[in-house]
Amino acid sequence: MSKKVIATTSLAGCFGCHMSILDIDERIIDLVELVEFNKSPINDIKKFTKKVDVGIIEGGCCNSENVEVLKYFRENCSILISLGECAIMGGLPALRNGIPIEECLNEAYLNGPTVKLNTAKIIPNDPELPMILNKVYPCHEVVKVDYYLPGCPPRADLIWDALVALLTGTEMDLPYEVIKFD
Amino acid sequence: MNNTIKFKIDGKEIITENGKTVVEAAHQNGVYIPTLCNFPGSFSKGSCRMCTIKVNNRFMTSCTTPAAPGMEVESNTPEINEFRKSIIELLFVSGNHFCPSCEKSGNCELQALAYRYQMMVPRYPYSFPLKKVDASNPKIIKDQNRCVICQRCMKTIKTEKGEHYFAYLKRGNVLEVVMDKELGKEMTDELAKLAMENCPVGSIIYKEVGFVEPIGTRKYDKQPIGSDIDV
Numbered sequence: 001m002s003k004k005v006i007a008t009t010s011l012a013g014c015f016g017c018h019m020s021i022l023d024i025d026e027r028i029i030d031l032v033e034l035v036e037f038n039k040s041p042i043n044d045i046k047k048f049t050k051k052v053d054v055g056i057i058e059g060g061c062c063n064s065e066n067v068e069v070l071k072y073f074r075e076n077c078s079i080l081i082s083l084g085e086c087a088i089m090g091g092l093p094a095l096r097n098g099i100p101i102e103e104c105l106n107e108a109y110l111n112g113p114t115v116k117l118n119t120a121k122i123i124p125n126d127p128e129l130p131m132i133l134n135k136v137y138p139c140h141e142v143v144k145v146d147y148y149l150p151g152c153p154p155r156a157d158l159i160w161d162a163l164v165a166l167l168t169g170t171e172m173d174l175p176y177e178v179i180k181f182d
Numbered sequence: 183m184n185n186t187i188k189f190k191i192d193g194k195e196i197i198t199e200n201g202k203t204v205v206e207a208a209h210q211n212g213v214y215i216p217t218l219c220n221f222p223g224s225f226s227k228g229s230c231r232m233c234t235i236k237v238n239n240r241f242m243t244s245c246t247t248p249a250a251p252g253m254e255v256e257s258n259t260p261e262i263n264e265f266r267k268s269i270i271e272l273l274f275v276s277g278n279h280f281c282p283s284c285e286k287s288g289n290c291e292l293q294a295l296a297y298r299y300q301m302m303v304p305r306y307p308y309s310f311p312l313k314k315v316d317a318s319n320p321k322i323i324k325d326q327n328r329c330v331i332c333q334r335c336m337k338t339i340k341t342e343k344g345e346h347y348f349a350y351l352k353r354g355n356v357l358e359v360v361m362d363k364e365l366g367k368e369m370t371d372e373l374a375k376l377a378m379e380n381c382p383v384g385s386i387i388y389k390e391v392g393f394v395e396p397i398g399t400r401k402y403d404k405q406p407i408g409s410d411i412d413v
Contacts, residue, residue, distance in 0.1 A: 082303070085280075085281065085282055088302075088303050089274075089280075089303075089304075089308060090308065090310075091280070091282065092280065092282060092283060094280070094308075094310065095278075095280060095283070097278075097310035098278065098310060098311070098312040098313065098327075135310060138303075138308060140303065141307060141308070145303075147302075148302040148303040149302070150302055150303070152281065152282035174300065176297065176404075176405070176406055177403070177404060179297055179300060179302075180297070180403075181281035181282065181287070181293055181296070181297075182281050182282045182284075182287040182288065182397070
């Protein structure tokens with residue numbers, strides 16, 4: 001049987017969920033037996049080189065690049081998983097959702113107490129920079145998402161059990177301790 | 183006069199005294215019915231609908247329904263549990279519930295109910311409403327982002343003379359529970375801590391002691407809400 005293909009990405013996330021993937025410890029050896037990784041920060045493959053079975057998304061969408069990458073994943077992955085609170089509900093970046101975008105940028109680049117060196121009073125607006133969105137969107141409000149693994153970060157056991165169940169087509173057991181939102 | 187009444191919840195016999203509500207009788211007999219706005223010892227108003235049950239094929243709130251002899255109550259069924267889960271999801275999307283950054287995480291009843299009913303993601307779109315945080319009181323922070331308007335603080339936190347510290351402000355979808363600024367200045371530490379404890383979510387936070395309990399030792403880290411009642 002050919003190995004299943006996995007891809008991962010971090011959008012508006014902190015890479016904590018990726019750390020939690022690595023937290024499966026020595027089971028990573030079993031994982032290598034089970035899957036091969038395609039586009040992922042773990043192997044630094046930038047573009048999909050084949051059709052992927054499972055795409056794992058960390059982080060929500062806070063700028064145009066996040067939306068582009070998320071759509072790229074949806075097009076190339078049979079199954080898409082939202083991993084962690086940010087992908088599921090915007091998470092900490094979405095704390096800005098109640099604040100008008102202009103106010104956010106002014107605070108970050110002009111008026112914030114730690115802004116000292118921006119004497120030219122520039123708010124970055126280069127065409128090369130991704131445009132910031134009006135608010136942070138959960139992934140499933142941008143594309144269709146198939147599964148959700150909550151947590152901040154999701155427990156390594158939850159990630160492992162979900163992946164094994166998904167890849168081997170077996171039933172998943174969900175003990176109380178693994179579903180947590182923090 | 184015999185004061186004992188008998189009825190059934192999901193086929194299990196419940197024995198209680200006349201005058202008890204269904205939820206009180208259920209909890210007395212080791213049958214957990216989830217509640218949120220209901221607070222033992224204070225007036226039940228059936229507003230959050232978490233404790234919904236079915237009697238004679240009709241939905242009722244078990245905190246306002248008096249137990250009656252011979253009643254046949256449905257509670258732990260797939261239909262009712264799905265209905266309860268949808269209420270939890272509605273509460274999550276209608277406020278700003280950022281569990282990872284909340285002091286009440288792990289001790290929060292709304293979160294614990296979401297764990298119990300295995301909410302992976304709400305089926306409704308997030309509304310991200312614009313809400314205010316009032317930190318003007320010396321003892322507590324009242325965060326409207328997390329408030330579920332259960333009225334538990336309004337019902338239980340009072341002065342010795344019976345004056346209420348918390349009250350409604352405005353109406354409709356902008357309704358808020360706010361603190362009386364003048365009365366609030368006189369609030370004792372004990373009462374401020376009790377207010378935080380009685381709040382089912384993290385809307386009332388006792389100042390300067392956030393995140394004291396490590397993850398793993400909090401109320402709902404290991405055991406689901408209601409496991410102290412369930413037999």
